[in-house]
Amino acid sequence: DARVTQTPRHKVTEMGQEVTMRCQPILGHNTVFWYRQTMMQGLELLAYFRNRAPLDDSGMPKDRFSAEMPDATLATLKIQPSEPRDSAVYFCASVSSYEQYFGPGTRLTVT
Amino acid sequence: GENVEQHPSTLSVQEGDSAVIKCTYSDSASNYFPWYKQELGKRPQLIIDIRSNVGEKKDQRIAVTLNKTAKHFSLHITETQPEDSAVYFCAASNVFQKLVFGTGTRLLVSP
Numbered sequence: 001d002a003r004v005t006q007t008p009r010h011k012v013t014e015m016g017q018e019v020t021m022r023c024q025p026i027l028g029h030n031t032v033f034w035y036r037q038t039m040m041q042g043l044e045l046l047a048y049f050r051n052r053a054p055l056d057d058s059g060m061p062k063d064r065f066s067a068e069m070p071d072a073t074l075a076t077l078k079i080q081p082s083e084p085r086d087s088a089v090y091f092c093a094s095v096s097s098y099e100q101y102f103g104p105g106t107r108l109t110v111t
Numbered sequence: 112g113e114n115v116e117q118h119p120s121t122l123s124v125q126e127g128d129s130a131v132i133k134c135t136y137s138d139s140a141s142n143y144f145p146w147y148k149q150e151l152g153k154r155p156q157l158i159i160d161i162r163s164n165v166g167e168k169k170d171q172r173i174a175v176t177l178n179k180t181a182k183h184f185s186l187h188i189t190e191t192q193p194e195d196s197a198v199y200f201c202a203a204s205n206v207f208q209k210l211v212f213g214t215g216t217r218l219l220v221s222p
Contacts, residue, residue: 042200042212042213043155043200048208048209098143100145100157100210101157102154104153105154
């Protein structure tokens, strides 16, 4: 049963530190999405890639967030510098045809 | 861009009752409408989806209906069980594979 994996599952960091989150999509899925989930904002799309090329990152604060897909098995989301308002659960999802398969999420707490 | 509204935000039912969650969308070009279930602390999981060329789809106790003219779609759960308790998200896609999510409905099924 293939699944999307994410690391780390939990991250606590201090304001100003760099945070890198990683996602391994399901093998053969060529589209990867990054979402942020908070109680107040629900599920927000941050960015997505198809065939490793960024298609849309309009949901991402450009001054501190960056997303890359260095190869077909790895997508990364980086925050530098982190702020307390970045505290959330970050999900990635990979897509086969229409269905999006979500990873388990990275719960980020910035103090 | 697409906008998805979801109601109600919370829904409490007794075990065995039916539950209905409704969503409206704004972009008439949207053609794919999935529903996700998210249990506490877990990833969203697809439970049923419908495409714009179909008016209704059923899977055991779950059904989804779509009214393209009115631009709304609904999730129906019959014979609810305590394990149906979760947050349910609707979504719509008007660009291939990119989803816009509703704000979620917290369903509580009491024994």
